[in-house]
Amino acid sequence: MIVLDGKKTSQKLRTEIAKEVAEMIDNEIRPPHLVAILVGDDGASQTYVNAKEKACQSVGMTSSVYRLSSKTSEKELLAAVDFLNNDPDVDGFIVQLPLPKHINEQNVIERIDPAKDVDGFHPVNVGKMALGLDCFLPATPNGIIEILKHYQIETEGKHCVVLGRSNIVGSPISIMMSQKKYPGNATVTLCHSKTQNLAEITASADILIVAIGSPEFVKENMVKEGAVVIDVGIHRIASTTTESGFILKGDVDFAAVSTKASHITPVPGGVGPMTIASLLSNTLKAAKISRSI
Amino acid sequence: MIVLDGKKTSQKLRTEIAKEVAEMIDNEIRPPHLVAILVGDDGASQTYVNAKEKACQSVGMTSSVYRLSSKTSEKELLAAVDFLNNDPDVDGFIVQLPLPKHINEQNVIERIDPAKDVDGFHPVNVGKMALGLDCFLPATPNGIIEILKHYQIETEGKHCVVLGRSNIVGSPISIMMSQKKYPGNATVTLCHSKTQNLAEITASADILIVAIGSPEFVKENMVKEGAVVIDVGIHRIASTTTESGFILKGDVDFAAVSTKASHITPVPGGVGPMTIASLLSNTLKAAKISRSI
Numbered sequence: 001m002i003v004l005d006g007k008k009t010s011q012k013l014r015t016e017i018a019k020e021v022a023e024m025i026d027n028e029i030r031p032p033h034l035v036a037i038l039v040g041d042d043g044a045s046q047t048y049v050n051a052k053e054k055a056c057q058s059v060g061m062t063s064s065v066y067r068l069s070s071k072t073s074e075k076e077l078l079a080a081v082d083f084l085n086n087d088p089d090v091d092g093f094i095v096q097l098p099l100p101k102h103i104n105e106q107n108v109i110e111r112i113d114p115a116k117d118v119d120g121f122h123p124v125n126v127g128k129m130a131l132g133l134d135c136f137l138p139a140t141p142n143g144i145i146e147i148l149k150h151y152q153i154e155t156e157g158k159h160c161v162v163l164g165r166s167n168i169v170g171s172p173i174s175i176m177m178s179q180k181k182y183p184g185n186a187t188v189t190l191c192h193s194k195t196q197n198l199a200e201i202t203a204s205a206d207i208l209i210v211a212i213g214s215p216e217f218v219k220e221n222m223v224k225e226g227a228v229v230i231d232v233g234i235h236r237i238a239s240t241t242t243e244s245g246f247i248l249k250g251d252v253d254f255a256a257v258s259t260k261a262s263h264i265t266p267v268p269g270g271v272g273p274m275t276i277a278s279l280l281s282n283t284l285k286a287a288k289i290s291r292s293i
Numbered sequence: 294m295i296v297l298d299g300k301k302t303s304q305k306l307r308t309e310i311a312k313e314v315a316e317m318i319d320n321e322i323r324p325p326h327l328v329a330i331l332v333g334d335d336g337a338s339q340t341y342v343n344a345k346e347k348a349c350q351s352v353g354m355t356s357s358v359y360r361l362s363s364k365t366s367e368k369e370l371l372a373a374v375d376f377l378n379n380d381p382d383v384d385g386f387i388v389q390l391p392l393p394k395h396i397n398e399q400n401v402i403e404r405i406d407p408a409k410d411v412d413g414f415h416p417v418n419v420g421k422m423a424l425g426l427d428c429f430l431p432a433t434p435n436g437i438i439e440i441l442k443h444y445q446i447e448t449e450g451k452h453c454v455v456l457g458r459s460n461i462v463g464s465p466i467s468i469m470m471s472q473k474k475y476p477g478n479a480t481v482t483l484c485h486s487k488t489q490n491l492a493e494i495t496a497s498a499d500i501l502i503v504a505i506g507s508p509e510f511v512k513e514n515m516v517k518e519g520a521v522v523i524d525v526g527i528h529r530i531a532s533t534t535t536e537s538g539f540i541l542k543g544d545v546d547f548a549a550v551s552t553k554a555s556h557i558t559p560v561p562g563g564v565g566p567m568t569i570a571s572l573l574s575n576t577l578k579a580a581k582i583s584r585s586i
Binding site: 106122123124125126127128129130131132133156157159165167171172174175178179180185186187188189190191192194195196201 | 458
């Protein structure tokens with residue numbers, strides 16, 4: 001059994017990105033600049049934004065965070081988006097989700113200039129992804145693609161089962177895995193809460209991608225011997241065995257499933273680090289396109 | 294076995310559309326206006342455009358066709374698109390595909406104002422479709438949805454197998470059938486040229502949607518007893534038994550498969566007529582949105 005090491009793989013991607021950024025700086029080109037808008041004081045969101053900021057700095061990119069009060073109105077947030085759309089010093093930006101309930105997330109996402117939408121959430125980017133056109137791919141699905149590529153996992157003609165149909169992970173990765181390219185060309189089955197005989201379907205998967213948001217949902221009996229298992233979930237579970245008082249678990253029962261899988265991503269250190277590397281990669285791409293490099 | 298009658302179902306939709314158009318006219322509101330741009334003299338394209346024009350007239354809509362020479366440059370075609378984008382008397386328009394080879398189809402599609410893109414091919418509409426947002430749904434997948442709805446076919450939790458991953462049929466219908474609504478909520482498997490054990494997979498389908506572009510490709514052994522079979526293909530096959538010298542066949546061997554299916558669409562008279570009804574429905578929708586009705 002091979003552990004698909006997202007930390008190591010993302011480090012390799014980051015090194016490549018850092019090299020390109022360094023070249024830009026050497027050529028007296030301003031390094032890529034990523035801005036994150038953070039509305040309110042959700043703890044998890046703060047953690048994510050901090051991690052993104054640190055990642056930018058680690059590859060030599062410029063990073064800024066706009067911290068707005070939880071009382072920010074939708075109109076004010078849209079004005080901030082307009083400002084960043086028009087700021088030539090900003091190559092890409094993200095609005096950290098979720099937003100406070102009084103703000104319509106879709107309105108905000110659709111206001112972002114697709115050329116700066118490094119999260120790949122704007123309908124134009126989602127549409128281009130679905131059509132197989134060049135675009136900003138959403139970070140988590142793209143992170144999965146990159147890890148499959150890094151470990152040279154064969155995907156053509158394989159049965160890929162995706163568990164979970166969210167707009168940010170399950171649905172886009174199901175589309176990407178069925179497209180005519182590598183990684184891709186798989187026969188993809190998308191499963192969700194209404195799926196019948198779920199264990200039977202997952203047990204037929206050569207590649208199983210789990211993004212269902214339920215701790216250790218996938219048990220040993222749901223996995224085929226030799227399957228490649230990608231675990232997108234991340235959950236804090238209270239624990240007396242650690243100093244922090246919690247441990248991190250994925251959507252897959254790692255201890256049990258890893259005895260059957262040929263390859264499996266751990267949690268933490270699997271898909272998570274890949275997601276941030278994808279965001280950096282999109283930011284570099286935005287900077288290169290806007291400056292015709 | 295029930296034949297899913299697309300002719301009758303589309304007639305019902307058209308009657309509803311005609312009623313709404315008549316009400317617009319009664320209220321002294323200009324009826325919806327659909328324009329088709331036809332470049333060159335491809336025979337099949339001319340047939341399709343004529344059918345769309347006739348369909349518009351049958352429901353009281355205004356219809357125009359811009360017939361451009363096959364030598365039209367991409368620049369000239371883009372200028373025509375711009376003109377229609379800005380013409381307040383045009384509610385929706387389509388550019389009949391395929392275009393001559395010297396024109397980049399994607400450039401043309403992306404130039405269409407998404408608010409007038411009644412074919413639903415612009416990345417914004419594709420993205421909104423993938424995200425489950427309100428948009429112009431592509432005509433053929435939407436025609437399939439409408440026929441399933443009309444015959445009250447149960448889809449929730451069913452295994453829906455889609456054969457063919459084209460951007461205009463297979464890929465979008467696979468997305469739509471997996472979404473959280475009716476018809477939808479199915480467990481969807483998307484199959485294509487790289488799929489292994491194809492017959493085994495199709496034979497496990499409760500609902501089989503075939504858009505593979507190969508005459509009578511789906512045989513009896515590939516279909517489960519009691520399955521719902523939707524045939525998107527349409528092929529002219531030379532024949533000495535008809536006056537016209539050809540007969541129309543679908544992607545499914547109707548004679549053989551209809552003995553096993555619980556429901557099946559015929560060719561012709563199945564998905565085809567539904568596709569045109571969907572286009573009319575999108576045009577009515579565009580007219581209503583642009584006039585805030």
